[in-house]
Amino acid sequence: MLMFINEIYLIMIFIMGVLVFSMKRKHLLCTLLSLEFIVLSLFYLIFIYLMNFNFEFSFLMLFLVFSVCEGALGLSILVSMVRTHGNDFFNSFNLLRC
Template sequence: MLIFMNLFLPIFMFIVGILVFSMKYKHLLSTLLSLEFIVLSLFYLMCVYFMNFNHEYFFTMIFLTFSVCEGALGLSILVSMIRTHGNDYFQSFNILQC
């Protein structure tokens, strides 16, 4: 029963993150926050999985490294978009502009 409860929470978090990502797509910041929430739920799921089967936690460190790089890349894109367009609306972003 305890294993079920430990697996239910990160799966629920993942589903909620996917729903927010698919419904709140007007702002870049809200999509980045929902992506980070999905990464957090996957990290929690991996920790629970490795804890239940007595594996090493080295892969979680690699996963955290890549998720931090993904977050830094997303923030740099957000800053670049705000500097060039003045806001983070996807409606004001035109791909054909230089």
């Protein structure tokens, strides 16, 4: 019963992360933080799933590697955007200008 309650909380956390991702898309930093929030909730949900069915945790290491690569790519895009345009607003730069 306790694991079922934890899974419900994790699904609610995931849904809150998706809502923040869809509503707060003015700044790139807010969207990156909400993506990391979603990744962490998915990581914990996969961990509980694998623990319940006695599977190996090698998939979690692969998942963590991809999430770290995603975070590093997002931070590099954020740094390059701040260097070229001065801020992280999506509305402040023109996509057609390159």
